[in-house]
Amino acid sequence: MADAQHGHEIRWEYVKMSQKTTKTWFPRLLPGLLLFITVVAYYGSYTILQSYGGISKSPNSSKSPCDSWLTQKRWESLNFDFNRxxxxxxQLSDFFWREHLSGLPLPYGTNGSEVLLQxxxxxxxxxxxPVHIQNLECRTCVVIGNGFAIRNSSLGNIINKYNMVIRLNDAPVKGYERDVGSKTTLRLFYPESASPNPELHNEPDTLMVLVPFKQxxxxxxxxxxxxxKRVRxxxxxxxxxxxxxxxSKIRVLDPHFLHKTARLLKIPLNQELVHPTTGMLAVFVALNYCDVVHxxxxxYPGSKSPRQPIHYYGYDTMKNMKNSYHDLSNEAEALKRLEDSGAIFYLHPHS
Known part of the structure; x- marks a missing residue:
């Protein structure tokens, strides 16, 4: 009986020691456990995003990962006039058929610029x-803005996995690949934002897309x-x-897209003081052409950060945007509505 009671006391002491040990080591492991769960969730979400890789058209192809996106079309409820x-x-043939004639001049139409365009x-x-992009059943696209927010993001490898990577103006790539990637499918630009040597920060097959704002x-x-002879x-x-x-790699963007972007932003078409930014235009183009848009x-930095650079490169600040022809707050609101609707997805935290 004494031996049994002694054994019971030993087991009870063991239980109390185990509980004490658990209370000691569990709080220590809790932060690590939470970090592990966060990392798994983070990379799990990116695994889902990367599953949107392009799927070539095939009579026997399985259900496209874009089907749910195309079925829901959540952004249509915003009445943003996306006609896909x-x-x-x-195209040269556009100017030989009456139905393609435009009643608006640049930047929202081709009226008056037909001879130059021909x-x-x-x-x-x-x-x-390229044919390999046209033949994709599900086009995944990412639009890379020039903002400071992408700096130190380490998104380069992720960006390179999209079917189409759209870049803006003369934003550099070399030296920034870790954050912005190295792949460029389309680069939208206008003369004042053109780089003298497009090969420097683009790939050999990158399409240089002129956005004509004026004749x-x-x-x-x-x-x-x-x-x-150049006219300056x-x-x-x-x-x-x-x-x-x-x-052979130069294209001219149809002014239709700038026209629709202006309507999205409710910019009057009969004035020349405000135009959509190239970035906002690129997002609108992607929403028409692509199935997944990130x-x-x-x-841009808030008013409390006047000295913070506005780009991931260079040293320009908000002071350089003082005389801008853009309504940045209006565009920020439009992007927020697109994000809230699920039409676009940001790859990094943003304000």
Whole structure:
């Protein structure tokens, strides 16, 4: 009986010691456990995002990961007038058929610029995206803004996995690959934002997409393509006098998209003081052409951070945007509505 009671006391002491040990080590492991759960959830979400990789069209192909997106079309409830027009670029044939004539001048139409466009498009010759992108059943796209928010994000490898990577103006890539990636499918630009050597920060097959805001923009490209004397008047900043881009890789964006972007932002079409930014335009283009649209590098510093750089490169601050032709707060609200609706997804935290 004494031995049994002694054994019971030993077991009870063991239980109390185990409980005490648990109370000691569990709080120590809790932060690590929470971190592990967070990491698993984070990379699990990115695994889901990466499952949106392109699927080539096939008669026997399985259900596309884009089906749920296309079925829901949550952003349609915002009445943003997305018509899923997939012809992004102007074609020479557009100017030989009455139904393609535009009643608006640049930047929202082609009226008055037909002759310039005929000459430009006769040289560039190509009007399509690469066949391997056109044949995708599910197009995943990411629009890379030039904002400071993408700096130190380490998103480069993720960005390179999208079917289409759309970049803006002369934003550099070399030296920033860890954060912004190295792949570039389309680069939207206008003469004042053009790089003299497009090959420096683009891939050999990158398409250089001119966004013509005025007739001088088309005239600049015509003079480049035909090696004519350059006219320097009519630009708010001197554009490059030499542009070494491959003519077969140049496209001219249909002004239809800038027109619809202006309507999205409720910008009056009969004034010249405010235009959509190239970034907002790129998002609108992606929403029309792509099935999954993600963004990174969008947003400007708040008024309390006047000295913070606005780009992931260089040293420009909000002071440089003082005389901008853009309504940045209006665009921020539009992007917020798109994000809230699920139409776009940010790859990094943002304010």
């Amino acid at each position: 027009q997939t012809q992004l670029f102007l 000459k430009v498009l006769a040289i560039t010759a190509n009007y399509e995206l 001088q923009d088309l005239r600049w490209l015509k003079e480049i393509l035909y090696n004519e 008047k009519g630009f708010w900043k001197p554009p490059p006098q030499v542009f070494s881009g491959d003519a 963004v990174a590098g969008f947003g």
